[in-house]
Amino acid sequence: MGAGTNGQVANGGAAKGERAGDGTAVFRGTAYSPLRTTVALALWLGTIHFNAFLVLASLFLFPRRLAALVLATQLFFMFVPVNDKSRLGRKIARFISRYVIGYFPVTLHVEDYDAFDPNRAYVFGYEPHSVLPIAVGILGDLVGFMPLPKMKILASSAVFYTPFLRQIWTWLGLAPASRKSFYSYLGAGYSCIIVPGGVQEILHMDHDSESYVYKWWRPSGKLIVKIARAIKFSPIIFWGKLGTPIPFATPMHVVVGRPIEVVKNSQPTADEINEVHKQFVAAMQELFDKYKTRTGYPDLQLRVL
Numbered sequence: 636m637g638a639g640t641n642g643q644v645a646n647g648g649a650a651k652g653e654r655a656g657d658g659t660a661v662f663r664g665t666a667y668s669p670l671r672t673t674v675a676l677a678l679w680l681g682t683i684h685f686n687a688f689l690v691l692a693s694l695f696l697f698p699r700r701l702a703a704l705v706l707a708t709q710l711f712f713m714f715v716p717v718n719d720k721s722r723l724g725r726k727i728a729r730f731i732s733r734y735v736i737g738y739f740p741v742t743l744h745v746e747d748y749d750a751f752d753p754n755r756a757y758v759f760g761y762e763p764h765s766v767l768p769i770a771v772g773i774l775g776d777l778v779g780f781m782p783l784p785k786m787k788i789l790a791s792s793a794v795f796y797t798p799f800l801r802q803i804w805t806w807l808g809l810a811p812a813s814r815k816s817f818y819s820y821l822g823a824g825y826s827c828i829i830v831p832g833g834v835q836e837i838l839h840m841d842h843d844s845e846s847y848v849y850k851w852w853r854p855s856g857k858l859i860v861k862i863a864r865a866i867k868f869s870p871i872i873f874w875g876k877l878g879t880p881i882p883f884a885t886p887m888h889v890v891v892g893r894p895i896e897v898v899k900n901s902q903p904t905a906d907e908i909n910e911v912h913k914q915f916v917a918a919m920q921e922l923f924d925k926y927k928t929r930t931g932y933p934d935l936q937l938r939v940l
Contacts, residue, residue, distance in 0.1 A: 652743075652780065660748035662780040664736030664773065673881070675734035678727065679807075680767075680880045682800040712798035717805045724806035725777070731807065732777045739848065739887050741773045743780050744926060747893045751782050756821050757894060759828040760915055764836040769848070770887040774828055775808045781891075785825040789817060791834055839940055848875065848882035888930040892922045 652662035666672075689709060693702035718724065735741075751757065761771050772778070776786040789812035795801045810816050812829060820827055830836070875882040895914050900907065916939055923937045 652745075652748075655744075658747075660745040662743040662745075662773075664733075664738075664740040664742070664778075666733045666737035667740075668734065671730070672734045672738045675731045676738065676881045678803055679731050679735055680769075680882070682803060683797065684880050686798060686800070709798045712802065713796055717802050719805050719808075719810075721806065724802065727803070728806035728808070729777045731803070732772060732775060735769075736773050736778060739770075739882075739884055741770050741887045741889065742930075743773045744888060744890045744930075745781070746891065746922070748782065750893050753782050753784055755826075756785070756824050757783065757826040758821070759826065759891070760831050760919075761828055761889075762830065762832065762836075762919065763840075764830045764832055764834060765840065766837070766848075768830055769882065770889050771828055771830075772807065773889050774891070777808065781826075783826045785823075786828065787820045787825045788828045789830075839938075841938075847885040848887070886931070888926070890922050890926050890930075892918050 652660045655661055686709065689705050693705045697705060745751075759774065761768060761774075771788055774781055774786060775788060776784060786808060787810045788808055790804065790809045792811045792813060794804055794809065795811050810820060812833075817827060817829070895911070895918060897911055920937060920939070927933060927935050
């Protein structure tokens with residue numbers, strides 16, 4: 636990896652970006668086709684609504700035998716093992732990745748591209764969660780923008796009990812956000828992307844500063860907050876174009892800062908954890924202040940709760 640003679644950034648020939656004036660590597664999704672992009676978005680995000688339709692249709696519309704067959708099929712795809720290295724699955728995932736990031740489009744800014752060693756594993760903290768952390772997909776290994784050949788995006792375990800969705804998202808490089816899988820993938824040399832605040836960040840979303848790709852509504856009130864925290868689930872209704880799960884095409888930017896070096900410690904103290912957390916928050920604030928104007932949001936403020 637390195638800078639080309641014409642100011643480009645090359646990742647072993649897999650992807651090319653540009654060097655900004657301050658040395659930041661910039662990659663942009665460009666692939667777009669009305670038909671292919673629509674299919675990619677439907678495969679990526681439409682399975683949640685498709686499952687809801689099948690359940691409702693089985694309960695109220697389908698004859699009993701057909702309803703039983705549909706529900707049995709859903710149960711089968713809920714538990715059948717998924718091969719994350721399936722050639723067909725990865726081909727589908729590569730198609731989705733290519734056209735989804737070109738739809739919005741999504742732009743990746745890497746502050747110090749050469750600081751990432753392809754032979755090491757890193758932990759990326761992605762913020763905020765928003766309705767869905769959909770821009771995180773630009774960091775995936777199938778996209779090829781980051782110089783890291785092994786990447787996993789850790790997502791809510793509920794995803795992996797949702798038929799059809801679990802197959803698609805597993806092929807896309809997602810894995811359950813459990814301690815066991817986190818340690819397992821790091822130990823195997825995978826860089827892991829996590830959303831530190833998790834899905835409960837939805838409780839703190841603001842219409843004026845988050846999720847321009849979806850319109851959304853969620854119940855409010857202290858009781859709802861308490862229930863959501865107790866069950867670790869945040870109820871929300873969201874919709875995009877014409878009320879469908881296809882999001883509005885709004886440009887998105889993902890900024891990756893320099894790695895924060897830490898000493899490996901299997902039993903860190905609370906003070907050591909707090910110190911690394913402070914470094915992460917400070918680095919996030921610095922990146923936010925540095926890039927918000929160039930990405931088109933000069934007046935936006937960062938809230939850390």
